[in-house]
Amino acid sequence: MAAKGQAGGRPRDSRVDRKILETTRELIDEVGYPNLTVDQVAARAGVGKAAIYRRYGSKAEMAFAASVHGQQLPPVADTGSLHGDLLALARTFHVRLSAPATRHLGPALVNELATNPDLVTRFQNTFLAAEQADFAEVIERAVDRGELAGPVDPVMAHVLVAGALSAAIHVLRLPVDDAMVADLAAAATAGLTALAMQHHAGQE
Amino acid sequence: MAAKGQAGGRPRDSRVDRKILETTRELIDEVGYPNLTVDQVAARAGVGKAAIYRRYGSKAEMAFAASVHGQQLPPVADTGSLHGDLLALARTFHVRLSAPATRHLGPALVNELATNPDLVTRFQNTFLAAEQADFAEVIERAVDRGELAGPVDPVMAHVLVAGALSAAIHVLRLPVDDAMVADLAAAATAGLTALAMQHHAGQE
Structure with missing residues (x-):
C-alpha cells in the first residue's frame, strides 16, 4: 500500500521509508505480528513515532506494507492459455496468502478495513488496483487469443x-492444498469463459 | 455457532441462552457492534458474565451467534436447475453478509479466528458445516437431474x-449489487460443471 499522503506512491524520504519497512519485517520475524508494536519499530529504526504515523494509519497497515505489499510480485506468467495464466496467478496468491505473517496480518487488516474508510480507499487504489491489473492483462491476452468471446x-x-x-484461507480457515488451488483455477477459467459468452452473445 | 461445551449443540438452559441472544441483538441495534460489551449484555439480560463466557469465548462469538447464526436460514430453494439453486443461495448470502451488523461482525470474527483455534473448530463444525450441507443438497439434485457429470x-x-x-464484501470492500451476484452464480455454475466433467471423465 502506498504511504499516506504520498503523491503517486513516490516516497518523500525513501531512506526512512525503507528503514521502517525493513525494521517491521525484522520484528515480525522475531516477535510475531501479534506482539509487534509501533513503538518497537520506531525505537529500533531510529525514527519518531510521528514519522511512522505520517506514513501508515496503524500497526496493521504498516505491517501489511512491510510484509505483503513490500514483496515484489513476480510478473504475470504468460503461459499461452487462460487456464495456465489463472493457475499461475492462483499459485502466487496461494503462497502469498498462506505465509505465516499473512495468516495473522490478513485478518487484522480485514478487521481494520471495517472501521477505517480511509484505509479502504488506500487499499483499493494501490494494492487491489495492482492485483486487478494483473487479471486485466491475463483477460486481454485470452481475448486476443480468441479464448474469451x-x-x-x-x-x-x-x-x-x-x-x-x-x-x-483467512475466513473459512480451510486447509488449502495445490489440488484445491488447481480446481479453483479450473473453475474460474470455465466461469469467466461462460460470463464472456453470456455478456458478448450475438456480438460476433 | 453452538455454545461452548454444549453436547450436540443442544442448550443446557435454553431460557438463559435465548435471553442472552435476544439482549445481544437488541444492544447491537441500539449501540452498534463496536460499542457493544459483554458487561452490558450480562447486566440487561440479568445473567452473570460467567454464564456468557461459559457459552461464548468472546464478544465476537456471542454477537455472531446472536446476529448471524441465530437467524434461521431459509430452506434451500429447489428451482429445478443448478444455476437457479446457486443463484438463490448466492442471493441469500448476499443479504446476510451485507447486513449492517455483519459488516462489522464478520471482520471482527475473521480477526478472532486467526488467534483462536478452538473458535475455528466450533465455527467449522457448526456454522460452516450447515452452510456446506446446503451446497451438498444443491449438488446432489444437480447430479440426479444429470446436470453434473x-x-x-x-x-x-x-x-x-x-x-x-x-x-x-468483507475483505475487498467492493460494492456488490445483484448483477455481480448473478455473475458470480453463473460463473460458479459453469465452474462446478467443468470440475464435475474433469473429475468424472471416462466414468460414464
Whole structure:
C-alpha cells in the first residue's frame, strides 16, 4: 500500500521509508505480528513515532506494507492459455496468502478495513488496483487469443481467484492444498469463459 | 455457532441462552457492534458474565451467534436447475453478509479466528458445516437431474459462492449489487460443471 499522503506512491524520504519497512519485517520475524508494536519499530529504526504515523494509519497497515505489499510480485506468467495464466496467478496468491505473517496480518487488516474508510480507499487504489491489473492483462491476452468471446470484468476474475482463496484461507480457515488451488483455477477459467459468452452473445 | 461445551449443540438452559441472544441483538441495534460489551449484555439480560463466557469465548462469538447464526436460514430453494439453486443461495448470502451488523461482525470474527483455534473448530463444525450441507443438497439434485457429470466437493462450491462473496464484501470492500451476484452464480455454475466433467471423465 502506498504511504499516506504520498503523491503517486513516490516516497518523500525513501531512506526512512525503507528503514521502517525493513525494521517491521525484522520484528515480525522475531516477535510475531501479534506482539509487534509501533513503538518497537520506531525505537529500533531510529525514527519518531510521528514519522511512522505520517506514513501508515496503524500497526496493521504498516505491517501489511512491510510484509505483503513490500514483496515484489513476480510478473504475470504468460503461459499461452487462460487456464495456465489463472493457475499461475492462483499459485502466487496461494503462497502469498498462506505465509505465516499473512495468516495473522490478513485478518487484522480485514478487521481494520471495517472501521477505517480511509484505509479502504488506500487499499483499493494501490494494492487491489495492482492485483486487478494483473487479471486485466491475463483477460486481454485470452481475448486476443480468441479464448474469451470478449472482455470480462477483471474485478470479477480477481474475486473468483484471489477473493475465493483469501476467503478459504483467512475466513473459512480451510486447509488449502495445490489440488484445491488447481480446481479453483479450473473453475474460474470455465466461469469467466461462460460470463464472456453470456455478456458478448450475438456480438460476433 | 453452538455454545461452548454444549453436547450436540443442544442448550443446557435454553431460557438463559435465548435471553442472552435476544439482549445481544437488541444492544447491537441500539449501540452498534463496536460499542457493544459483554458487561452490558450480562447486566440487561440479568445473567452473570460467567454464564456468557461459559457459552461464548468472546464478544465476537456471542454477537455472531446472536446476529448471524441465530437467524434461521431459509430452506434451500429447489428451482429445478443448478444455476437457479446457486443463484438463490448466492442471493441469500448476499443479504446476510451485507447486513449492517455483519459488516462489522464478520471482520471482527475473521480477526478472532486467526488467534483462536478452538473458535475455528466450533465455527467449522457448526456454522460452516450447515452452510456446506446446503451446497451438498444443491449438488446432489444437480447430479440426479444429470446436470453434473458426478458429485463435486460441496466445500469447493461453498468457497466459490459464499467465500467469494464474503471476500468481495468483507475483505475487498467492493460494492456488490445483484448483477455481480448473478455473475458470480453463473460463473460458479459453469465452474462446478467443468470440475464435475474433469473429475468424472471416462466414468460414464
